[in-house]
Amino acid sequence: MRSTTEVLKSLETAVERYLAELNKLDMSSLLEKQSEEEWSIGQMYVHLIQSALFMHLHNVEQCLSSGDSTLNSDEEKTELGRQVFELGQFPPIPVKVPASPQYTPQPPESKDSLIDGLHMVVERMRSTEPLVYQASVNNKIRHPRLGALNAQEWFLLIEMHYRHHFLQLDRLISNLEMYTREGNGVYQ
Numbered sequence: 001m002r003s004t005t006e007v008l009k010s011l012e013t014a015v016e017r018y019l020a021e022l023n024k025l026d027m028s029s030l031l032e033k034q035s036e037e038e039w040s041i042g043q044m045y046v047h048l049i050q051s052a053l054f055m056h057l058h059n060v061e062q063c064l065s066s067g068d069s070t071l072n073s074d075e076e077k078t079e080l081g082r083q084v085f086e087l088g089q090f091p092p093i094p095v096k097v098p099a100s101p102q103y104t105p106q107p108p109e110s111k112d113s114l115i116d117g118l119h120m121v122v123e124r125m126r127s128t129e130p131l132v133y134q135a136s137v138n139n140k141i142r143h144p145r146l147g148a149l150n151a152q153e154w155f156l157l158i159e160m161h162y163r164h165h166f167l168q169l170d171r172l173i174s175n176l177e178m179y180t181r182e183g184n185g186v187y188q
Contacts, residue, residue, distance in 0.1 A: 001085070001088075001152070001156065002088065002156065004129045004132050004133070004152065004155055004156075005129065007129075007155065007156050007158075007159045008125055008126065008129050008159075010159050010163075011121075011122065011125055011158060011159040011162060012122055014159065014162040014163060014166070015118050015119075015121065015122050015162070017166070018045065018048070018118055018162070018169070019115065019118060021169060021173065022045070022111060022114055022115065022118075025041065025111070025176075027042075027110070027111060029041065029176055030042035030045070030107075030108060030111065030114075031107050031108075032176060034172075034175050038172075039104075039105065039168075039172075040107060040172075041169065041172045041173070041176070042107050042108040042114065043104070043105040043106070043107055043108070044105075044165060044168055044169065044172065045108060045114045045117070045118070046105035046106060046107070046108050046114070046117075047105040047165075048118075048121075048161070048162060048165055049114070049117035049118060049120070049121055050105065050117075051161065052121045052124075052125075052158045052161070052162075053117075053120065053121060053124065056154050056155075056157055056158045056161070057121075057124050057125070057128060057154075057158070059141040059143075059149070059151075059154045060128055060132065060135075060151045060154045060155050061128075062139075062141050063135045063136075063139040063140065063141060063150055063151035063154065064131060064132075064134060064135045064139075064151055066135070066136060066139050072140045072141065072142050072148045073138040073139065073140060075140060075142060075147065075148035076147055076148055077146055077147035077148060077149065078145065078146055078147035080145055080146060080147075081143065081145070081146030081147040081149070084146060084160065085153060085156070088156075088160065089160050089163060089164065090160060090161070090163075090164040092164075092167060094167070094168065121158075125155075125158065128155065129155070132151050132152050132155045133151075133152065135150065135151035135152070136150075137150045137152070138150070139151065141154065143157075
C-alpha cells in the first residue's frame with residue numbers, strides 16, 4: 001500500500017489537473033448534459049468534492065475517534081474492495097448508480113464554488129494526513145460497495161476516486177468538444 005504522503009502528492013497533482021480543466025470551461029459548459037441520465041461536468045466536480053468532504057474524510061475522522069459505535073472491527077472488505085486496494089485503483093469502467101436525490105449531485109452554484117471546494121479537499125487532506133496512522137486498523141466504517149475500510153484505506157480511496165473520474169472527465173470534455181465544433185457551445 002502506498003504511503004499517505006505519496007497519496008497526498010498524487011491527489012494534489014490530480015486536483016491541479018481538475019483545476020486546469022475547470023479554467024477552460026465557462027458556466028454553461030459546466031452545466032451542459034448530454035442526456036438526462038448523464039451528469040454534467042459541473043455535477044461530476046460537485047460529486048468529487050462532496051464525496052471527499054462528507055463521506056471519505058468524515059469516515060477517516062470516525063475511524064480516528066475509536067469510541068464510535070459505528071465501527072465495524074470484525075468486518076472485511078468485499079471482493080471488489082480487495083481488488084481495488086490490491087490494484088490501487090478502481091476498474092476502468094463507469095459506475096452506474098440509479099438517479100436519486102441522495103446520490104445525484106446538484107449542479108454547481110458557480111465556478112468559484114468548485115475551485116474553493118477542490119482547495120478545501122486538498123487542505124483537509126493535508127491536515128488529516130499526519131493523523132491517519134494514529135487510528136487502529138481495526139477501526140472500520142463500511143463502504144457501500146467495498147466493505148469495511150479503516151482510516152488509511154478511506155484516505156487512499158479519495159485519491160483513487162479522483163483518478164477514476166478522469167475517465168468520466170475525458171469523456172465529458174470530448175463530448176463537449178464535439179458539441180462546440182457543431183457551433184452549439186463554448187470550450188476554450
